[in-house]
Amino acid sequence: MAAALAVTDMHTGGEPVRIITGGWPDVPGATILDKRAHAMAQQDHLRRQLMWEPRGHFDMYGVLPVKPSVPGAVLGVLFMHNAGWSTMCGHATIALGRWCIDQGMVAISAPVTRFVIECPCGPVAVSVAIEDGRPGAVAFESVPAFAAALDQTVEIDWPGGERFSARYDLAYGGAFYAVADAAQFGLAFGRDPAARFIDTAARVTDALRASAAISHPDDPRLGFLYGTILTDGHDAWSPEPTRNICVFAERQVDRSPTGSGVTARLALMHARGLIRPGQQRIFESVTGSRFTGEIAALERNAAGETIIARVSGRAHYTGKAEFIVEEDDPLRGGFLVR
Incomplete structure (x- = not known):
């Protein structure tokens, strides 16, 4: 034994x-x-x-x-x-x-x-x-996080053999994520089952892994796509929560709001001028659990302008x-x- x-x-x-x-x-x-x-x-x-x-x-x-x-x-x-x-x-x-x-x-x-x-x-x-x-x-x-690419598109396979041009951003929050508004796929939080979100996010991940070269300036071992985050599209700062679901690895779904994913989303919000350092944002998952995130600092390094995110939650x-x-x-x- x-x-x-x-x-x-x-x-x-x-x-x-x-x-x-x-x-x-x-x-x-x-x-x-x-x-x-x-x-x-x-x-x-x-x-x-x-x-x-x-x-x-x-x-x-x-x-x-x-x-x-x-x-x-x-x-x-x-x-x-x-x-x-x-x-x-x-x-x-x-x-x-x-x-x-x-x-x-x-x-x-x-x-x-x-x-x-x-x-x-x-x-x-x-x-x-x-x-x-x-x-x-x-x-x-977080480690320095950054928006790697904004307003990108990728062709994904769609049920029935059709092709769909998905819009996404790419960001690094300790791992690389594609981040996409769920509404473009006809998905709504609180209405559609998790299985549809998982299937859609996995299609985006599969397409990008097959077509997109991802690199990190510090170490090539950090340069891979970890997964796709589908959001409610509410990226501008608001006291109200913004919802997302992260599908990572091989179609594994995060029950939490995803700490490194929150970091990546904050980097994208900063790149678009939608949030300022010190402004707290609440991120909500499919279980209703919440993380609080904010930009703690700004830095400049080999990746360009980066943020240090502060993310908080509770464990049991x-x-x-x-x-x-x-x-x-x-x-x-x-x-x-x-």
């Missing part, structure tokens, strides 16, 4: 966060991206065992804490999902903010405890509000488990049915 894998399960806005707390072998690498590359090449079978059925499910999301490679970081983290390994995950970072304090990795300092988590996209500053001596709302400040515990894999189990490697 293989070594047991211990996990703590949480959720942020309904999106699962499975934190691996024991049983995973060491992940070597000089940098966090090197560690990610090693895990992808040598340890992906463990990801499948924990993310896929029968221990996980199609929309499971996981976090592997590793030793940080930058000074000052409390820990490094690798993010995993149904199809592989991501470079940034805001909802998981929010959960980790609470978890790090609860694990005693960070000493509580009221009213706000601050520390750094090293993500594959770079170091991320985390601040945790202390409420009655316990961690409460968690905020993170759902359980702990210890998973085993029996060698004579014909389904020991995991599987997906959908």
Whole structure:
């Protein structure tokens, strides 16, 4: 029998966060991206065992804490999902903010405890509000985020064999997303089922992955399309929430508003002059859960003008488990049915 894998399960806005707390072998690498590359090449079978059925499910999301490679970081983290390994995950970072304090990795300092988590996209500053001596709302400040392309079109396959010219923007928020107004596809939040949003977003993602070259100025390993975000089109600043659904990896749907997606949307709003630094915006997901986002700072680097986004939300515990894999189990490697 293989070594047991211990996990703590949480959720942020309904999106699962499975934190691996024991049983995973060491992940070597000089940098966090090197560690990610090693895990992808040598340890992906463990990801499948924990993310896929029968221990996980199609929309499971996981976090592997590793030793940080930058000074000052409390820990490094690798993010995993149904199809592989991501470079940034805001909802998981929010959960980790609470978890790090609860694990005693960070000493509580009221009213706000601050520390750094090293993500594959770079170091991320985390601040945790202390409420009655316990961690409460968690905020993170993103890596430099930017609008990569505005007012683009891509031809997508449409049901019935037709072709449709979809309008989208491309933005980076720790991962690259295509962002498109759902109304152009005849979709409305609160009216149409999630399955239609998922199918449409996946068509956009598939078309762009097949046709668009995406690059990041810092590291080629950051240059890939993570998914597509469909929005309600309410991009101008307003005190009212704006809704979106993020479909990432291989048709995996985020139950939360998507932290790195909120970051990407803020970068696009800034590029269009629709929001100013310090203006808070509320982002709502398909579960009704909400993140608050704002532009914390502006920077200029190799990507041009970039923003630092501050995104906040809350995470909750759902359980702990210890998973085993029996060698004579014909389904020991995991599987997906959908």
